[in-house]
Amino acid sequence: MKKLLLSIALAVCGFTASASAADEALCLKMKDGTVHSFLLNEKPVITMGDGKLNVATDMTTATYSLYDVREYVFGTASTAINGVSTSADFSRNGDNIVFHSVDAKNVAVYAANGTAVNAAVVNDGTDTTVSMTSLPGGVYIIKASGISIKVNKK
Incomplete structure (x- = not known):
């Protein structure tokens, strides 16, 4: 026994x-x-x-x-995504995320696992656009001037 x-x-x-x-x-x-x-x-x-x-x-x-x-x-390992903003001064236009009054050098894009990824970031003088066209489908976190947003690219 x-x-x-x-x-x-x-x-x-x-x-x-x-x-x-x-x-x-x-x-x-x-x-x-x-x-x-x-x-x-x-x-x-x-x-x-x-x-x-x-x-x-x-x-x-x-x-x-x-x-x-x-x-x-x-x-x-972290089991959640923390610090994701639900309201920020940005808009989405297809695969482009447009931040209003954000400097392009303050933008970073990460995969859901925290790995930095390369996405085209362009500033037109007023707005900063993050193009996610070249990225595969998935969940991404975009950090821009102290805010973070979660984006689901299909």
């Missing part, structure tokens, strides 16, 4: 440990305060060279300037 209870207890502990391991992540903490997370079950591979830190997983590849990385640690 003791052996049966011990076996069940060990099985439950092993199941709990593997379930929580799915939430473990490599977290890159940047000098600007942003955090980029890569789930460990996606097998991140870190390489460095030419002043860059490269992270490649089964799902994505990202490159960061070593100068911009404050630290990287192993921790728990």
